[in-house]
Structure formats: structure tokens, C-alpha cells
Amino acid sequence: xxxxxxxxxxxGDLAAIEAGEGPLVILLHGVGLRAEAWxxxxxxxxxxxxxxxxxxxxxxxxxxxxxxxxxLSYVKAVEPLLSEPSVLVGHSMGALIALSLAAxxxxxxxxxxxxxxxxxxxxxxxEAVIARATSLSADVSNDPSGxxxxxxxxxxxxxxxxxxxxxxxxxxxAYKAAYSVFAESDGVSDEDLSKITCPALFMTGADEPxxxxxxxxxxxxxxxxxxxxxxxxxxxxxxxxHPVQVNSFLLGFVQECLI
Numbered sequence: 557x558x559x560x561x562x563x564x565x566x567x568g569d570l571a572a573i574e575a576g577e578g579p580l581v582i583l584l585h586g587v588g589l590r591a592e593a594w595x596x597x598x599x600x601x602x603x604x605x606x607x608x609x610x611x612x613x614x615x616x617x618x619x620x621x622x623x624x625x626x627x628l629s630y631v632k633a634v635e636p637l638l639s640e641p642s643v644l645v646g647h648s649m650g651a652l653i654a655l656s657l658a659a660x661x662x663x664x665x666x667x668x669x670x671x672x673x674x675x676x677x678x679x680x681x682x683e684a685v686i687a688r689a690t691s692l693s694a695d696v697s698n699d700p701s702g703x704x705x706x707x708x709x710x711x712x713x714x715x716x717x718x719x720x721x722x723x724x725x726x727x728x729x730a731y732k733a734a735y736s737v738f739a740e741s742d743g744v745s746d747e748d749l750s751k752i753t754c755p756a757l758f759m760t761g762a763d764e765p766x767x768x769x770x771x772x773x774x775x776x777x778x779x780x781x782x783x784x785x786x787x788x789x790x791x792x793x794x795x796x797x798h799p800v801q802v803n804s805f806l807l808g809f810v811q812e813c814l815i
Contacts, residue, residue, distance in 0.1 A: 557596050557799060559718035564591075564618045568636045570611040571618035576602030579814035580642040583610040584634065584650030586672075587734045588703065588723045590617030593647070596799035597806065604807055606814070609637055613649070615730020616722075623729075627737050631656050643667040643810045647795055648674075648767065649738045655775075658756065659748035667813030669757040669806060672767040672792050675743035675775050681766060682742070689739035692732040697724050706766075707793045715796040743771070749778040756782045757809045759802070761790030 564571040573591045575598050583594040591610035601608045614633060615621030624630060630653050638644070638657070641664050646654030651673035658668040677685065692698050700723035708716040723731075756779040758772035769786045776782035785805045790798040 557714070557796070559592055559595055559714065559796075562592060562595070562598075564612070567609065567611055569614070569620065569622060569633050572609050572611040572637075573598065574607070574609050576605070576607045578605040578607050580640050581606045581608050581810055581814075582634070582637050582642055582644045583608060584644065584646040584653055585610070585613060585616070586648030586650050587613070587738050588616070588700075588726050588731050589719065590722050590726075592617075592718070593722070593796060597645075597795060597803060600799070600803040600807060601810070604811075606810065611637065613730075613734060615727040615733070621727050621730040621733075624733050624737065627652065627656060627741060630734070630737065635662070638662055638664040640664055641666045641814065643669065643813050645669040645671065645806065646673075647671040648792070649734060652738065652741055652744065655744040655752070655756075656748065658754060659744065659751040661751065661753070665754045667755045667757070667809065668752065669759065669809060670772075670775070671759050671795060671802070672761070672764060673743060673758060673772065673775065674741070674767050675771040677742055677766075685739040685766075689732070689736045692728070692735060694729040694732045697728055698731065700724055707791065708797075713797075715793060718796075719793065743775070746778055749775055752779045752782075754781065755809070755813055757785065757805065758782060759785045759787065759805055761787050761792065761794045761798070763789060763791045764794075765791070767792065
């Protein structure tokens with residue numbers, strides 16, 4: 557899989573990759589990344605007869621940075637993309653945004669998929685993620701080596717190389733702002749999860765230490781039409797590292813929701 561840059565269009569305050577024709581699937585990336593993190597899913601959904609929109613988060617990729625006022629700022633930026641019946645797929649911070657939108661009861665929601673989503677971190681994990689957010693600089697590029705070790709271990713891969721480039725190039729103020737929102741959130745509340753009435757897929761990697769399989773299963777249990785899928789041998793960057801398995805689950809889910 558290649559991770560080359562794709563052309564963008566403007567979608568409100570966000571720049572977005574758009575591809576394919578058919579029912580709409582919206583893909584939301586995580587902190588420090590950009591829309592190309594979904595390259596393997598863009599190709600798979602396009603080939604399967606779906607229109608895909610992948611926005612860059614505020615201050616990431618080609619999107620301008622708007623200083624946020626908490627999670628709601630990120631949710632409001634994405635909401636205009638829901639212009640027709642859609643499935644919203646989010647990874648990490650993108651999953652938090654997607655679930656928050658799904659809980660709103662928007663008329664165009666047909667399904668939501670949350671990949672590597674957090675839910676009720678334990679005290680040690682909460683302390684660690686808040687410490688990382690606090691240590692980030694808003695003025696100069698941050699050293700991505702610790703993040704890359706958490707995501708990829710010691711493996712040197714094209715996926716690691718792409719993420720290293722994106723983490724280095726992202727607006728440092730935007731990265732700190734988004735990471736701080738992500739760190740301060742403990743996931744979507746039980747109350748909001750119970751408000752999600754559309755089908756909901758919670759997926760994570762079996763080897764994911766921070767967005768654990770237990771978290772995904774617990775969230776799925778709180779949603780009326782929730783289900784959980786665990787990808788063997790995968791960790792946090794599974795949309796990039798395990799695209800065949802991830803796409804198999806996602807395509808089946810999206811076809812159920814939109815066709």
C-alpha cells in the first residue's frame with residue numbers, strides 16, 4: 557500500500573479527499589494524522605460502489621487550524637458533511653467524534669463504526685495520556701518517536717514512515733489542541749452510548765494496549781444495535797497495518813447499513 561498525497565476539495569472549514577460514487581461513507585482520522593491514513597479504505601470502498609469523503613481534522617493535512625473549544629468544535633466541523641444518508645467511520649480521536657455525532661440522533665445517520673476507541677481508561681493510562689498532552693509544544697514540531705514506538709514497536713515499515721512524516725508536518729498548535737481534547741476525554745459517556753439508535757460497530761486490535769478489546773466490547777453492550785469485532789495481531793494503526801481484515805469487517809457493516 558502506498559501513502560502518497562491525494563487531491564483535496566473544500567468541505568466547509570475542512571479540506572477533504574473525495575472519491576467514488578454511491579452511498580456516502582465518511583472517514584475521520586486520528587490525532588496527528590491526515591486523510592491519507594485511510595488510503596486503503598478509500599480504494600476498497602470506491603471499488604465496492606460507495607462515495608467516500610475523508611476530511612482532514614482542523615490544522616491537520618490541508619485543513620486550516622481553528623482554535624477549538626473542546627470536543628464540540630470538532631463535532632460541529634464534521635456535521636455539515638452529513639448531507640445525505642451516511643455511515644460515519646472514525647479512528648481513535650475520529651471515533652470519539654463519530655460516536656458523539658451518532659448520539660445526537662442526526663437524521664442522516666445510518667450507521668457508525670468506531671475503530672480503536674477509548675472507554676473509561678484506567679488511572680495509569682489516564683495519567684500517562686494527560687502527561688503526554690501536557691508535554692506537547694504548541695510552537696515547534698514535536699518528536700514523534702514515542703508515538704511511533706507505541707503504534708509500531710520496533711518495526712520499520714512504510715506505514716511507520718508515513719506516520720512519522722505526518723506527525724512531523726502537522727501544525728504543532730493543532731496537534732496539541734486535538735491531543736489535549738482526546739486526552740481529557742474518557743470516551744463517550746454511557747448516557748450518550750445509550751442514545752445511539754443506528755447500527756454501531758466497535759472494532760479494535762487484539763494487541764491494542766490503550767483502546768483495548770474490553771473497551772470495545774463494553775461500548776457495544778451499551779448500544780442497542782452494537783457489535784464488537786477484534787482484529788487478531790493488530791494494534792492502534794490497524795486501518796493501515798491490517799487493511800484486509802479491517803476492510804472486510806467495515807465493508808460488510810456498511811453494506812448492511814446503506815444497501
